[in-house]
Amino acid sequence: MRKSLIIMLSLLVILLATGCSSQGAKTNETPAPAPEKIIVQAPVGPPTAPLLSLAENSTLPDTSVELIIYKTVEEATARVVKGEADFTVLPVNVAAKLYNKNLPVKLANVSTWGILYLISVDSELKEWSDLAGKDLYVGAKGSSPDVLTRYLLSKNGVQADKVKLTYLDSPEIAQMMINGLVKYAVLPEPLVTQVILNNQQARVVRDFYSDWQTAEGSSTKLPQTGMIVRNDFAKAHPETVSDFQLAYARQLEATVADPVSAAPLVEKHLNMKAPVFIQSMSRTRLQFVHASSAQADVHTYLKALLDLSPDMVGGKLPDEKFFLAN
Structure with a gap:
């Protein structure tokens, strides 16, 4: 009887000690304070327009937004490797490539769903097949415009060697077409x-968006550009990440609804004339979608790129951990 009582008392002491220890641990696990500043980098392009307003008038509690406008993807990825940006707007395939290289990032959202077009000064050009024997100017080799162009040529029965692809920077191609030096081009x-x-x-x-749907199905979207977030930042500041995503989504929606109001900041910071930006929005598909909700479309897109050019996505499809949970 006495032995049983001693055992029961010993168990009670252990349980009490464990309970106190757990309570102490919970008390010490205070959430990290909101960061004073979020560093975001983005290119000169449509998905950056909503960020301009956030950078000037951040609606995040106790947190400002510093926006870095980058000129090349190489510049942006260098900052990602060094951990110098919390969020980065990138082509979705580049984001997958970084993830497949074991960089600690996740896809936070997709914002741009088709901004590429085949344009020409040749009034007789109508179909992809009409490009056989022609000189077609496309953005940098291996870029998404290049791979998607080759994909759509293939889907329309045009062999790769039947079209001469000339690679230059897109702004240079645009200027050459304006000057009458280029007849056929792929531009965003x-x-x-x-x-x-x-x-x-x-x-x-x-x-490209319509032709992508013809090839992949009418319900399939073309997720060209999204935003990645550093894993460490997302883990340390989940509420800030959520607040930033919401603020970006709202500002993007406002930009689409009223591009005229967004145009002054675009002209000031992106070296883009307001009338050009306003008119371009009629052919720019911007919509904020959480990465987890865009997973099916992203998978379809990356699978097509993987089949055509494995290097475009880092040699394999990213797993589910690539997508930031809502």
Whole structure:
């Protein structure tokens, strides 16, 4: 009887000690304070327009937004490797490539769903098959415009060696077309609008988004550009990440609804004339979608790129941990 009582008392002491220890641990696990500043980097392009307003008038509690405008993807990825940016706007395939290289990042959202077009000054050009034997100017080799162009040529029965692809920077191609030096080109918005406004013969021939849906299914979207977040930042500041995502989503929606109001900041910071930006928005598909909700479309897109050019996505499809949970 006495032995049983001693055992029961010993168990009670252990349970009490464990309970106190757990309570102490919970008390010490205070959430990290909101960061004073979020560093975001983004290119000169449509998905950056909403960030300009956030940088000037942050609606985040106790947190400001510092926006870095980068000129090349190489510049942006260098900062990602060094951990010098909390969020980075990148082509979705580049984000997958970084993840597959074991960089500690996740895809936070997708914002741009098709801004590429085949444009020409040739009034007789109508189909992809009409490009056989022609000189087609495309952005940098291995870029998403290049791979998607080759993908759509293939889907429309045009062999790779039947079209001469010439690779230059997209702004250079646009200027050459304005000057009458290029007849056939693949360009993104707002460069498409810039060309059309300055060369009356130039016109849109094919919309990559529509042709992608023809090839992959009418319910499939074309997730070209998104935003990654550093894993350490997301883990330390989950509420800030959520607040930032919400603020970006709201500002993006406002930019789409009223591009005229967004135009002054775009002209000031992105070296883009307001009329060009405003008109380009009619051909720019911007929509904020959480990465987890975009997973199916991203998988379809990356699978197509993987089949055509494995290097474009880092040699394999990213697993589910690539996608930031809501």
